[in-house]
Amino acid sequence: MTDTKPANADQREFWNDIKGELWVELQPRIDPMLGPLLGGKAIEALELIPGERVLEIGCGNGTTTLAMAERVGTEGEILAVDLSRPMLNKAAERGKASGYPVKFLEADAQVYDFPNEHFDAGFSRFGVMFFDDPVAAFSNILSAIRRGGRVAYVCWADREDNPWIRIPAGASKAYLELPPPPADDEPGMFSMKDEERVRSILTSAGWSDITLERFDMECSLGEDVVDAARFISQMGPMSEPFALSDEETQYNTLKVIEESLAPYSSSKGVFMGYSTWIVAATRP
Template sequence: MVTTFAEQGADGDPNAEQSDYWNASPAAESWTSLHEDIDRQLAPLSAAAIAALAPQAGERILDVGCGCGDTTLQLAARVAPGGTVVGLDISAPMLAVARRRAAAERVAGVSFIEADAQTRAIDRGAFDAVFSRFGVMFFADPVAAFANLRAALRPGGRLTFLCWRKPTDNPCLMAPYRAAVDLFPVPPEKADPLAPGPFAFADPERVEGILANAGFTDIALTPHDEPIGGHAPDRALHLALQIGPLARLLREQPSVTAQVTEAVRDVLAAHTRPDGVYLGSGTWVVTAQG
């Protein structure tokens, strides 16, 4: 079956802010230029989520918020022969990287769509499974978005995604930030924990409610805890300054870059093993039936 994605009526763009962030901000540039480092760091978490999905040869999978395509390509290998994987993302530059990788690696059965997962109509029942690695916490209206994704599943199709638990469970994202936050002349504003962003799905009851309201059943959230990293100290430092909450703050207040760099170097040194820098991560592997 050929999967088509029809444009919906233009009622304004509810995810315009996220669209700008993932298309035109320095963060989008960092994600595209550092995708190999990010993929390496996230590899054990991808493996856990893909194991929970248990893709089968011949299946049709939608990879939501696929970014630079790492999991899309991994899933394609798992559904071969005969399967297909569609990577869907709102970010043109990240999809450009994904398309380049798929072409360079000559991966069969993969295509990519630039679209908003919340608002773009997707062929009803076209997929056996919907998957995401950290790509579903950014919707302005999560219930509408998951209802839209559920409609893309065949009856009995399954949903599996990975999302971050709370900040204190994730030194991999927060240790550099915490080490440096007091050095900034203007303290950061307190973030709304429910606003679209990496920690929007930290609360398991909220996630269950969103999925149930979108029509999913058999909802389960399994905690997964694992140190991640594996980069040499200088590379880990570069990543911590370019990606994540600290990077965002540094872009707003670059005057303290030198002091921040030293503070982060110190905290990473305390987490350096012979095989690289490792910091704890805490995620939910979320599964449900459509």
């Protein structure tokens, strides 16, 4: 008998057993970093109106869910799905306090049986780069969107254009053994970096009128290099090796990260560049 893991099993384990609770704790830091300019830019691309029904993929702690709920109002509907129970619990808590008609569900958007052609729009903020089979995932999302409906999401552009993670991760290699980066067609933070690949995935999944808009900006990583280094050491490929290393290694790693961030530090804080794609498409 073949032992076949369910779709995205590694991601489910990662966001429940390894990173879920941490991202709940980091929410007050992550939201301003990813915040209204990044997630909000993709939300704007949807041009939501009151009363619409929205499917959100990878809702995390619910920040973008509530932002969209304000746009669709009490007559609208939002179903927000994620693999992480800890983050969904936090999102549900925030949703209940908001009073908006939002529902949070632990589900894998690649395979979950959504109601057919039920939603007006789909949305994701950095939640679509880790599918085992992105064509299957976007096909499944397509089936949940009404004809003429649309999808919009934000994803990371090329790693070279994202010094906020490239530079400190590179510096950390002096003391940490980082995992090898995934291949371009494997699930990963930068798996949607290539415009041609994005178009191919969405076209194969049945979407049309595909647009990609480059959106670059600078965001704050912290008040100073010490604050920023402690924060960024919990992100990206260095997070797990850092967490598992001994106290001396962690100390030395933080010091080299601080040095790498020094050129980007001023009295206003540590600011570094981010580069993303705002992707939009329509269901024919």
